Amino acid sequence: MSEDTPRRLGRHERYRGEHPIVVSGLVNCFGEQTVHENLDLTVRRGEILGVVGGSGTGKSVLMRSIIGLQTPDEGDIHVFGQSLTEGDPEEVVGVRNRWGVLFQGGALFSTLTVGENVEVPLKKFYPDLSAQLRHEIARYKVRLSGLPEEAVNKYPAELSGGMRKRAGLARALALDPELLFLDEPTAGLDPIGAAAFDRLTLELKRTLGLTVFLITHDLDTLHEICDRVAVLADRRVIAVDTVPRLMELDHPWIQEYFNGPRGRAALTAQALDELRRHMDLPAAAHAVKVLDKPPIGSDKA
Numbered sequence: 001m002s003e004d005t006p007r008r009l010g011r012h013e014r015y016r017g018e019h020p021i022v023v024s025g026l027v028n029c030f031g032e033q034t035v036h037e038n039l040d041l042t043v044r045r046g047e048i049l050g051v052v053g054g055s056g057t058g059k060s061v062l063m064r065s066i067i068g069l070q071t072p073d074e075g076d077i078h079v080f081g082q083s084l085t086e087g088d089p090e091e092v093v094g095v096r097n098r099w100g101v102l103f104q105g106g107a108l109f110s111t112l113t114v115g116e117n118v119e120v121p122l123k124k125f126y127p128d129l130s131a132q133l134r135h136e137i138a139r140y141k142v143r144l145s146g147l148p149e150e151a152v153n154k155y156p157a158e159l160s161g162g163m164r165k166r167a168g169l170a171r172a173l174a175l176d177p178e179l180l181f182l183d184e185p186t187a188g189l190d191p192i193g194a195a196a197f198d199r200l201t202l203e204l205k206r207t208l209g210l211t212v213f214l215i216t217h218d219l220d221t222l223h224e225i226c227d228r229v230a231v232l233a234d235r236r237v238i239a240v241d242t243v244p245r246l247m248e249l250d251h252p253w254i255q256e257y258f259n260g261p262r263g264r265a266a267l268t269a270q271a272l273d274e275l276r277r278h279m280d281l282p283a284a285a286h287a288v289k290v291l292d293k294p295p296i297g298s299d300k301a
C-alpha cells in the first residue's frame, strides 16, 4: 500500500504522506478552448511550489480544479491521498477544511470587517465554537498575518492593497490549514511590500509546516522562497524543478522568462548565492559570471 493510498484522516490528524497534491491526466476545456490537456503535477509535503506560466495558460483554472471549484473534463486529483474527483462527498468535505486559499483578487466580503471575514470559515466548519472564541481566533490570525490589531474592525475598503492581501491571508489561515493556495499574492504590491509578503509566506511555511501552492509572476518570489517551480505551457506542466535547473532547459518561454533581462534583474544577492551553490550547472555558472562582471563604463572595468 503506497503512502498516498486513500485513507480517511482523523479530524485532528495531520497528513503524513509525501505528496499532498497529485494531479494526473487533467483535462479542462471551455467550449472549443482546451486549457489543460493531460496535465500532471505532484506537490511535495512541506514545499513552496511556485507555479508560473504566461497569462491565460491556466494557472488559476488549475488551482480552482484542485480546490474543487472547477470540475475537470478528465483526470484525477488527489489531495491528502483522497480522490476529489471520485471521492465520497463527505470525505471531500473533510479534506476541504484542511486548506486555505488566497484568491487572485483577494475576494474578501466587502460588507464584513476583516475580523468577520476571517470568522466566515470558522462559522462554517466549527458551528459550535462560541462567538467569543471565534473572535479571539480571528484576532490571532489577523496578527499572524502581520496586520495591526486595529485592522480586525476595519472594512476591506479601508485597507491598502498590501493590507488587503494580508487580510485575505488571515482568512486563508482561519482553519489552521496544512495546505495553502496563493494566487498571485504579491501582484500589485510595491517591491518592499512584496518582499515582506514573501518573508511572511516563508516564515509561515517554516513555523507551521505548511505546504504552499503559489501562483506568481514575480521573479523575486520565485528566486527567494520557492523550493521548486512548475512551468505551465503548451496546456500542461512542462517542467518542475529548482530555478537554477529550470534555467538549464531549452524551452523558448523558460529561456525568455528566467534568462531574459527581467529574469536577470531579479537575481538578488541571495539568489546569486543560491546560484553559486549550483556552479556545476552551466547555466548557473554562466549567470554568476555575467552578473559578477562590473557594468560597462564603471571604474572597475
Ligand SMILES: Nc1ncnc2c1ncn2[C@@H]1O[C@H](COP(=O)(O)OP(=O)(O)OP(=O)(O)O)[C@@H](O)[C@H]1O
Pocket (backbone or CB within 6 Å): 030, 035, 053, 054, 055, 056, 057, 058, 059, 060, 061, 062, 104
Ligand atoms: N469560467 C470560465 N469560462 C470560460 N473560460 C474560462 C473560464 N475560466 C478561465 N477561462 C479561460 O481559461 C484560460 C486560462 O485562464 P486562467 O484564469 O487559468 O489563466 P491564468 O494562467 O491564471 O492567467 P493570469 O496569469 O492572467 O491570471 C483563459 O483563456 C480563460 O479565458
Ligand SMILES: [Mg+2]
Pocket (backbone or CB within 6 Å): 059, 060, 061, 104, 183
Ligand atoms: Mg490567474
